[in-house]
Amino acid sequence: MSTGPTLRAPVQQADRGPDVAVRLDSVSKVFRRGGEVRALDGVSLSVPRGAFLAVMGRSGSGKSTLLHVAAGLDVPSSGSVWIGGTEVSRLRETPRTRFRRDRVGFVFQAYNLVPSLTIEENITLPLRLAGANLDRAWVGTLVERTGLVDLLRRLPGELSGGQQQRVAIARALAPRPAVVFADEPTGALDLATGQGVLGLLREMVSDYGQTVVMVTHDPVAAASAHDTVVMADGRIREVLRAPDVEVLADQRRPPEPHTVGAHR
Amino acid sequence: MRHRLPHRASEVLAIVTAVLIGSVLASLCLVLLETGLRSPVPPQRLGSIDLVVGGEQSVPRAEDLDIALPEHVGVPTHLIREVANVPGVTAAAGDVSFPAAVSDGAGGFQPAPDPRRAGHGWDSLLGEIDLVGQAPRGAHDVVLDEMTAAAAGVSVGERVEVALGGEPRTMHLSGVVDRAGTTDNSGAASGVPGTILVSDDLARTLSPLAADTVDLITASTEPGSDPAVVADRVQQAVGPELVVSSGADLGSAERPAAAVTAGMLVLLVLSAGGVVVLLVGFITGGAVSVLAANRARELALLRAVGATPAQVRSLLARHASTVVLASSATGVAAGYGLAWWSQDALVGLGILVIGQEVSWSPWPALATVLLLWGVMQVAARAASWRVSTLPATTAVIETQSEPRAGGPLRTRAGAVLLVLALGTALAPLVTRTEAAIIGAASGALLAGIGVVLAAPAVVRRGAGWLAPRQRSVSGWLAVRNSGSFAVRTGGALAVLAVAVGLTVTQVFTTTTLSSVAAHEARASTIATAQVTADPVGGVPEGLVEEIARLPSVSAAVPVLRTSGVRTTSDGTQALTGAEPEQILAVGPGADEVLDLGVVDGTLTDLAGDTVAVATSLGWPHGIQVGDTLPLALADGTRVEPTVVATYRHGFGFGTVVASRDLVPAAAGPVDSVLVRGEDPGAVERDLSALVASHPGLETSDPLARAGTATQDPTVWISLGASVVLFGYLLLGVANRLVATTLRRRREWQLLESLGATHGQLWAMVAAETGLIALGATAAGLVISLVPMSLVALGFLGTPWPQGPLWVVAAIVLVVTATAAVATLVPTRHLLRARGALVLP
Structure with missing residues (x-):
């Protein structure tokens, strides 16, 4: 049962079409930790193949839970x-776990590279874990597109934040997943570096048809996406199509003037 | 800033167990140390005597503790009269002892702690004892204590079978003393068994001492006189060379051997104590550093909000120290309990004399708590040093990953230590001394430190070599993890290796030494039988000749075991670093029953003032045939014998073999008679017949008492101690492994988010644990078995270590099991605690 506003393509709620990469059907998530918290409250959403979707919302709106459940x-x-x-x-x-490993890619705010492995080993780790064959041409392309060719033998600790996030993107894409989930991918980066990372994600969407779902609180980041879902109180409050930054910034404005949006 | 960190169960448990067991060990050591230094020796027979005059029972030693003499130095007999004439002294008498035993009423003799000195003259008690019946006057009168008389089944006025000077006799029980000399009101020490009193005339003839010497002079003082004043007067009368004792000192004057064993206890505790303090520091330090690593982020955040580095360090120190007080108090209580419980065992092992008790005072407790508190403060500050001194912003970022590898300096230092250790291990190939074996064993400690230093680099290299050879992704990840976190892996591996290495070394040093001793004893005993008479205090002189006259016997050589310490040529003090040597005093014809592996000279010259010296003593000190060897014997007698031979088999028979003429105590019964004859069967038949007609006599295989190393009570204590320390070390490693495993939650969540299954994570952790256990076992066995094999090669000519292999297997098993439990249990805990798989 859908609680959000009805939408048309490309981002729709509960679309059952064949070109849908991710679909949530009346999804609720309740946490019971010292009282019941309804983090998701009957959310329905479908993300078409090749879409770049941003999920926005204040802290506690349920956007991270949405990502975890969707992934x-x-x-x-x-x-x-x-x-x-x-x-x-x-x-x-x-x-x-097996399904996720084969079909889903992740990009995190904290990069989450394995510190003991080289960049090359980090990129191919999901493939190794899956026991899958390495598509050398594809990985080579990824390494080239992410600008990591000269860094393959380095360890994550020796790289800058932007470079580490590029490694994370290459790693997420290496198994050719059905969808890549990105959780605040620019949260730890400065504006310029963040823009570079977002540009890279967008290229992957436009050049290779990769589906990307990105959670962010940053209107600038969200503006890189095609569409933006705005979450509040565990529900989808609004879906914005190709919105500009001003519109997105308005979405962030808190309902009560004295509330300050908490950051990670 | 009085910020507090919340306590976490696992961290607190690690620190509490480390402190608890550390304080048990430390307080036990300190209580025993105090006991060795201060525990009074309770008087037995002389408890009711006012004053005792004895000799100076120690030999001074340059730059070291005096050497205590185990036997009475003796006092000139003529001083008895002078002591008696001192104003305030009512009576004085000489005290001599002789070998004596009382029948057990069943054909044998009652066991006694020291039958060799069980008999005494009646007069030495000065009548100050509760006697039922008559004092011994005639040559056939004897007085026993109640227990002994009861055990023999006789009462006053009856005949009693005894052995005096080794000879069985029938005596007349003229009286019974009910308290054997102790008149203290508590009555606790009443009834010291084995008191055998005869007339002074008889005692004098039975004593091996010359007529001009007595063991002690006893004196009683006038009632109401000041004992201290009288003691001073007596001291003036006898001169400064002699020692006047009263009150609490009576016991040690009566039993000088107690001072020797007390010194042994002090040495044992000091040698174990160093290791204990080291381990306490190491293991509590380890537990705290785990705490610091766990809290690094919190501490870094505190720095970021304005705490100074010193504040951060003292915060952690305070946090860690809060648990010290309670757990060390508990540990101290347990340590005291353990000391109380070990009292009987120490008496049984001969470390404490009978009646001697553990000293109780609050100092060991106080010192233990202070020690652990201090260790904790230092460890906590050291552990938080790095994170506290980083710039506040760097600190937060730095704490995300662990330090990675040891620097090249560390690795090089480790390599140098390993080479040095190998050097000490080669020593037994060059010199056959006990010092070489001990040196090789200490080399293992050196090697252990070397392993600790070099481990990270070796782990890193080894992992680099292994990684491409891994088939499974789990194995590959395990190897890559181990290599990348080389300090973490190497640390756990090295500590386990040290645990394996030191324990195996300790056990194998002991077994190798006794194996060498047994080997040499076997190789050098050509006697076919041996006659002993331990229950009656020795084989009497007359019997030696009787044995020698047996038709089947070609040689019968009396043997006496005693000790002596090398002195300067004027005899005034012991040589620097000299320790008492075992002396085997043998009668003429020693070369017919012993083949000591003579290197130079000949044993046939062993008569009069002569000795033979083992090469293990002679070689390091440049003692050669023809030299004189100044010695202070067990009773302080200074002798300057000529060295007539040097021999190889020092481990089997002690380092000095002396002519029996050299040792005055040898005038009495001997410890054993080594017998040889062409036909061993005939010898055995003849001896059996002899033994049957002489109660107290025993015949046995000549090797039965050969191995001296295994009879040393300190061996068992140090073995026990090393087992305890091994356990403590394992506890420390287990703590560390649990903590580091629990810290890997994030790492595993990341791997899971990348698609690792639980099975793959399990396999990875198991492989890592396996690598650590394997590496630790290999390193530990190399640092222990290599030196022990070289010792065996040098001494026995066999290139494999001498010792029980099951010990090695058991140690490896325990180490592997510890590593497995300490990683797999927390792993299960982490993998089971599955909520949402959320990464920050």
Whole structure:
């Protein structure tokens, strides 16, 4: 049951079409930690293939939970989550891990590179874990597009934040996932470096048709995406199509004047 | 700023266990140290005597503690009269001892702690004892204590079978003393068993001492006189060379051997104490550094909000020290309990004399708590040093990853230590001395430190070599992790290696030494039988000749075991660094029953003032045939024998073999008679017949008492101590492994988010643990078995270590199990605690 506003393509709620990369169907997530918190409240959403979707919202709006549930990192309390043609919300832990490993890529705010492995080993780690064959041509292309050719033998600690995030993007894309989830990918970067990273993500969408779902609180980052879903109180409050920065900035404005948006 | 960190159960548990066990060990050591230094020796027979005059029972030693003499130095007999004439002294008598034993009523003799000195003259008690019946007057009268008389099944007026001077006799029990001399009101020490009193005339004839010497002079003072004043007068009368004792000092005057064993206890505790303090520092320090690593981010954030580096350090120090007080108090209580419990065991091992008790005072407790508090303060400050001194902004970022590898300086220092250790391990190939074995063993400690220093670099290299050879991604990740966090991996590996290495070394040093001793004893004993008479205090002189006259016997050589210390040529003091040497005093014809592996000279010259010296003593000190060897014997007698031979088999028979003429105490019964004959069967038959007609006599294989190393009680104590320390070390490693494993939650969440299954994570952790256990076992066995093999090669000619292999297997098993439990249990805990897989 959808609670958000009805939308048209490209981003729609609960579209069942074949070109849908990710679909959430009346998804709720309830945390019981010293009282019941309804982090997601009957969210329905579908992300078409090749879309670059931003998810915005204040802290506590449920945007991070949406990402975790949509990516199969966490299971919903009710409702179903589909990635491609698979209902991931019904998979048990191990098959869900396998599915995620094969079909889902992640980019995190903190880069989350394995510090003991070289850049090259970091990029190919998901493939190794999956026991999949290395598509050398594709990885080579990725390395080139992300500008990491000269850094492959380095360790993550020796790289700048922007470079590390490029490694993370290359790693997320290496297994050719159905969808890449990015959680505040520019949160730890300065404006210029962040723009570079967003540009890279956008290129991957436009040049290779990669589906990307990105959670952000930054209107500038969200403006790089095609569409933006605005979350509040565990629900989708609004979907904005190719909005400009001013519109997005308005979305961030707090309802009460004295509330300051908390950052990570 | 009085910021507090919240306590976390796992961290607190690690520190508490480290402190608890550390304080148990430290307080136990300190209590025993105090006991060795201060525990009074309770008087037995002489408890009711007012004053005792004895000799100076120690030999001074340059730059070291005096050497205590185990036997009475003796007092000139003529001084008895002079002591008696001192105003305030009512009576004085000489005290001599002789070998004596009382029948157990069943054909044998009652066991006694020291039958060799169990008999005494009646007069020495000066009548100050509760006697039922008559004092011994005639040559056939004897007085026993109640327990002994009861055990023999006799009462006053009856006949009693005894052995005096080794000879069985039938005596008349003229009286019974009910308290064997102790008149203290508590009555706790009443009934010291084995008191055998005869008339002074008889005692004098039975004593091996010359007539002009007595062991002690006892004196009683006038009632109401000031004992201290009388003691001063007595001191003036006898001169400064002699020692006047009263009150609490009576016991040590009565039993000089107690001072020797007390010194042994002090040495034992000091040698173990160093290691204990080291380990306490090491393990509590380890627990705190884990705490500091866990809290690095919090501490860094505190720095970021304005705490000074010193504030951050003292915050952690305070945090860690809060647990010290309670847990060390508990540990101290347990340590005291353990000391109380070990009292009987120490008496049983001969470390404390009978009746001697552990000293109790609050100082060990106070010192232990202070020690642990100090260790904790230093460790906490050292552990937080780095994070506290970084610029505040760097600190927050730096704490995200661990330090990675040891610097080249560290690695080089480790390599140097390993080479040095190998050098000490080669020593036994060059010199056959006990010092060489001990040196090789200490080399293992050196090597252990070397392993600790070099481990990170070796781990890194090894991982670099192994990584491309891994088939599974889990194995590959495990190797890459181990190599990248080389300091973390190397640290755990090295400590486990040290635990393995030191324990194996300790065990194998002991077994190798006794194996060498047994080997040499076997190789050099050509006697076919041995006659002993331990229950009655020795084989009497007359029997030696009787044995020699047996038709089947070709040689019968009396043997006495004693000790002596090398002195300067004027005999005034012991040589620097000299320790008491075992002396085997043998009668003429020693070369017919012993083949000591003579290198130079000949044993046939061993008569009069002569000795033979083991090369292990002679070689390092340049002692050669023809030299004189000044010695202070066990009773302080200074002798200057000529060295007539040097021999190889010093481990089997002690470092000095002396002519029996050299040792005055040898005038009495001997410890054993080594017998040889062409036909061992005939010898055995003849000896059996002899033994049957002489109660107290025993015949045995001549090797039965050969190995001296295994009889040393300190061996068992140090083995026990090393097992305890091994456990403590493992506890420290386990703490560290648990903590570092629990800290890897984030790393595993990351791997999971990248698609690693639980199975892959399990396999990875298991492989890492396996690598650590394997590496630790290999390194530990190399640093212990290489030197022990070289010792075996040097001494026995066999290139493999002498010792029980099951010990090695058990140690490896325990180490592997510890590593496995300490990583896999927290791993299970982490993997089970599955909430949302959320990464920051």
